[in-house]
Amino acid sequence: MKKILILSAFCSSILLASSEVEDLKMQLLQQSEMIKALTQRLDKLEEEKSPYSENIASSGFDTSMMQGTQTANASFSQNAYLPDIALIINSSAVGRNIDNVDYSAYSTPGFIDTDPNKEIPFNPDRGFNLNYAEVAMYSAVDPYFDAFAIFHMRAADFEIDEAYVSTRDLPYGLKVKAGKFKSAFGRYNEKHQHAWEFSEQPIVYSGFFGPEGLSDPGVQLQWVAPTDTYLMLGVEAMQGTNEQSFAYAKTNNLYNTYVKSSVDVTEDTSVLAGISYIHGKNLEGNTDIYAADLTVQTQLDSYRSLAWQSEYMYRNREQNIKTARQDGMYTQLVYDINQNYSMGARYDILMKNNLGDKNLDMYTAMVEYKPFEFSRLRLEYSLDKSKYYGGEQKDVQQLMLELNIAVGAHGAHSY
Amino acid sequence: MKFLLFLMLTLASVYASLNVQTTYTSLGEIAKKVGGDKVSVNVLANPHYDPHFIVPKPSLISKLRRADVLIINGAGLELGWLPPLLKGAHNGKIRPGAKGFIDVSNAIKLQNIPATVSRAFGDVHSQGNPHYMLDPYSVIPAARLIASKLSAVDESNAEYYHENLDKFLKNWKIYLKGLDTKMRGCKEKNVVQYHELFNYFLNRYQYKSYGNIEPLPGVSPSSKHTLALINTIQSKKVNMILQDVYHNQKTAKFIAQKAGVKFLILPHDVGAVDKTDSLEKFYTVISNKICQ
Numbered sequence: 152m153k154k155i156l157i158l159s160a161f162c163s164s165i166l167l168a169s170s171e172v173e174d175l176k177m178q179l180l181q182q183s184e185m186i187k188a189l190t191q192r193l194d195k196l197e198e199e200k201s202p203y204s205e206n207i208a209s210s211g212f213d214t215s216m217m218q219g220t221q222t223a224n225a226s227f228s229q230n231a232y233l234p235d236i237a238l239i240i241n242s243s244a245v246g247r248n249i250d251n252v253d254y255s256a257y258s259t260p261g262f263i264d265t266d267p268n269k270e271i272p273f274n275p276d277r278g279f280n281l282n283y284a285e286v287a288m289y290s291a292v293d294p295y296f297d298a299f300a301i302f303h304m305r306a307a308d309f310e311i312d313e314a315y316v317s318t319r320d321l322p323y324g325l326k327v328k329a330g331k332f333k334s335a336f337g338r339y340n341e342k343h344q345h346a347w348e349f350s351e352q353p354i355v356y357s358g359f360f361g362p363e364g365l366s367d368p369g370v371q372l373q374w375v376a377p378t379d380t381y382l383m384l385g386v387e388a389m390q391g392t393n394e395q396s397f398a399y400a401k402t403n404n405l406y407n408t409y410v411k412s413s414v415d416v417t418e419d420t421s422v423l424a425g426i427s428y429i430h431g432k433n434l435e436g437n438t439d440i441y442a443a444d445l446t447v448q449t450q451l452d453s454y455r456s457l458a459w460q461s462e463y464m465y466r467n468r469e470q471n472i473k474t475a476r477q478d479g480m481y482t483q484l485v486y487d488i489n490q491n492y493s494m495g496a497r498y499d500i501l502m503k504n505n506l507g508d509k510n511l512d513m514y515t516a517m518v519e520y521k522p523f524e525f526s527r528l529r530l531e532y533s534l535d536k537s538k539y540y541g542g543e544q545k546d547v548q549q550l551m552l553e554l555n556i557a558v559g560a561h562g563a564h565s566y
Numbered sequence: 567m568k569f570l571l572f573l574m575l576t577l578a579s580v581y582a583s584l585n586v587q588t589t590y591t592s593l594g595e596i597a598k599k600v601g602g603d604k605v606s607v608n609v610l611a612n613p614h615y616d617p618h619f620i621v622p623k624p625s626l627i628s629k630l631r632r633a634d635v636l637i638i639n640g641a642g643l644e645l646g647w648l649p650p651l652l653k654g655a656h657n658g659k660i661r662p663g664a665k666g667f668i669d670v671s672n673a674i675k676l677q678n679i680p681a682t683v684s685r686a687f688g689d690v691h692s693q694g695n696p697h698y699m700l701d702p703y704s705v706i707p708a709a710r711l712i713a714s715k716l717s718a719v720d721e722s723n724a725e726y727y728h729e730n731l732d733k734f735l736k737n738w739k740i741y742l743k744g745l746d747t748k749m750r751g752c753k754e755k756n757v758v759q760y761h762e763l764f765n766y767f768l769n770r771y772q773y774k775s776y777g778n779i780e781p782l783p784g785v786s787p788s789s790k791h792t793l794a795l796i797n798t799i800q801s802k803k804v805n806m807i808l809q810d811v812y813h814n815q816k817t818a819k820f821i822a823q824k825a826g827v828k829f830l831i832l833p834h835d836v837g838a839v840d841k842t843d844s845l846e847k848f849y850t851v852i853s854n855k856i857c858q
Contacts, residue, residue: 320658324631375631375656381624413624421623453616453812565650566622
C-alpha cells in the first residue's frame with residue numbers, strides 16, 4: 152500500500168512538474184512577445200519625439216500594457232517608504248605645537264581632569280584625521296510619530312548620536328520628543344559638529360559638558376506660543392549621565408527648562424534670545440547651571456549676512472569640601488561674504504575657575520570656502536590658553552584645514 | 567459642554583478669517599483674489615531675495631504656528647528653508663499631506679524634468695524646473711487648486727471662493743489675450759539667462775534660451791564658462807541677457823559689454839522690482855522689458 156502511494160505521488164509530481172515547465176515556457180513566450188511589442192512602441196515614440204519635446208507630459212506609455220510585467224515586483228514593494236538618508240563625512244589636516252602623545256593629557260583646572268586616555272572626538276591628531284562618517288535617517292513612522300536618528304562612526308567607534316521619536320500632530324502647538332537626543336537649550340548644544348560655525352567646540356561647553364555636549368536619553372516637551380512674537384518654551388527630563396557636571400549614578404537626575412524668543416528689529420535684522428535653567432545631581436550634591444544666549448543676524452542681500460552670537464553659562468556644583476561656582480562664555484561674529492566664502496572670529500573665556508584671578512581663554516579665527524551647498528573647506532586658526540600640561544599652562548596653537556561634505560537627503564539647517 | 571464647543575467653533579468661524587500663509591508673493595496675490603475678505607494672507611519670503619535661500623528667521627515659525635492654510639510653490643524650491651520652519655511650528659493643520667497644506671506644483675505640468683538626477687549636475691530639481699509661476703498661464707491652474715483647497719478647509723465659504731475664482735479667471739483670461747497679442751509683435755527672441763529662471767515665460771512665447779551664466783544650477787560663474795558663453799552669444803545671434811535681481815550682476819554686465827548685447831534685469835516674482843505689486847503688473851513689466 153505504502154509503495155503504491157509513494158509511486159503514485161512520484162508520478163504525479165513528475166506530471167505536475169512537466170506541466171509547470173510548459174506553463175513557464177508559455178509565460179516566457181508571452182513575455183518575449185510583450186517586450187517585442189513594447190520596444191516597437193518605444194521606437195515609434197522616439198521617432199515622434201521632436202527635439203524640443205520637454206513639454207510633452209510623461210503619460211506617453213500605455214500603462215495597461217505594462218501591468219503584466221510590473222505587478223510581480225510592485226505588489227509588495229516598500230521602496231516608497233524608505234527613510235531620507237544622508238551621509239556626512241568630516242576630515243581634517245591639523246598642525247599643532249604639541250605632539251599627539253602630550254596633547255590628550257591636558258587638563259583645565261576646575262573643569263577637565265588630567266586623563267591621558269581622554270576621548271577627543273574631533274581633530275585629535277597632528278596630521279590627518281578622519282573625524283567621522285555620520286549617517287542620518289529621518290522618516291514619518293505613521294500619522295502620529297516621526298523618527299530621526301544619527302549614527303556617528305569613527306575608525307574604531309560606533310555611537311548612536313541621537314535616536315528619537317517625536318509627535319507629529321499634538322494640538323495647542325505642543326510637541327513631545329522621546330529617545331536619546333541633544334538638549335535644545337542654548338545655541339551650540341543641539342547642533343551637530345558639522346553645523347557648527349567653528350570646528351572646535353566653545354571651551355565653556357567642553358568645560359561644563361565635555362565633547363558631546365548635553366546629550367542623554369530622556370523626554371522633551373516644547374510649546375510654541377500662538378503669538379506674533381516667536382516664543383518657545385521647553386522642558387526636558389534626561390538621564391544625566393554627563394560626567395563633567397552630573398553623573399549621579401543612582402537614578403535619573405537631570406531637568407532642563409528654557410525659553411527662547413525672537414523679534415525682527417527690521418525686515419532684515421532679527422534678534423533671538425534665550426535663557427535656560429539646568430538642574431541635576433553629581434555624586435556629592437546638586438549641580439545647577441544658568442545659561443543665557445543672544446543672537447543678532449542681519450541680512451545684507453541674498454548671500455551676504457552678518458551674525459553675532461554669544462552664550463554665557465554659570466555653574467553651581469556642590470561638592471563635599473566646598474561648592475564650586477564657575478562661569479564662562481563665548482562671543483562670535485560670522486560674516487557670509489558671498490555664496491562661496493565666509494569668515495569669522497570667536498573669543499572664549501572661562502572665569503571663576505578655582506584659580507584665583509586667572510581667566511582661561513581662547514582665540515579662534517576661520518575662513519570658509521563652499522564650492523557648493525553640500526561641500527565645505529574651512530581653514531581655522533586657534534590660540535588656546537585654557538589647557539594645562541603637568542600643572543603648567545601652555546599655549547596651544549593650532550592651524551587646521553577641515554573638509555566636510557553632506558550627500559543624500561540632508562535636511563536644511565535651522566536658524 | 568458640546569454646546570459650548572459648538573458655540574466657540576461658530577464664533578471662531580464668524581469672526582476669524584482664515585489665516586493663509588504663502589511662501590512667495592505671486593501665490594499670495596492669487597490667494598488674495600480667491601480668498602477675498604474671508605482670508606488674511608501673509609507672504610513668508612521677501613521677493614528681493616533668492617527664492618531658493620530664504621533665511622529661516624524664528625519670526626516665520628510664529629507665522630506658521632497659527633496658520634490654517636499654507637500655500638507653497640513646491641517642486642523643491644522651498645527645500646532649503648521651509649522644512650526646519652515647519653518642524654518648529656508644531657502645527658498639524660499645515661503639515662505636508664494635511665488639508666491645509668497646498669503644493670501648487672501639483673496642479674502644473676512641469677518642464678525641464680531631468681532624465682537623470684545627480685548633484686554632480688548642480689542644484690537640479692528632480693521634479694522639474696520649479697519656476698513655473700513665470701508663465702502667466704500658470705495662474706489659472708494655481709488659482710483653481712487654491713480655490714478647491716480653500717473650499718475643503720472652509721466648507722461654509724466654498725461658494726464664495728468659487729465665485730471669486732470665476733470672476734478672477736474671467737478677468738485673467740482677458741488680460742492674457744492682451745498679453746498674447748502684445749507678445750506676438752516681438753522680434754528679438756534669442757536670449758541668455760543667469761539661471762534657468764525665465765524658461766516658462768520664454769517657452770510660452772517661443773523665445774530661445776541659448777545658455778546660462780552660471781555653469782551649473784547653483785554654481786557661481788567661472789571665467790572659462792563665461793568665455794564660451796560669449797562665443798555662443800555671437801554665433802547664435804543672441805539679443806539679450808536676462809538677469810534676476812538677487813545674483814551678482816558683474817558677470818552679466820561684462821558679457822553684455824563684450825558681446826554687445828542688451829542686459830535686462832527682470833523680476834522673478836511679484837514685487838521683486840519697482841512697480842510690480844500686482845500679478846498683471848508683474849507680467850506686464852517682464853513683457854515690456856523683453857519685447858522691444
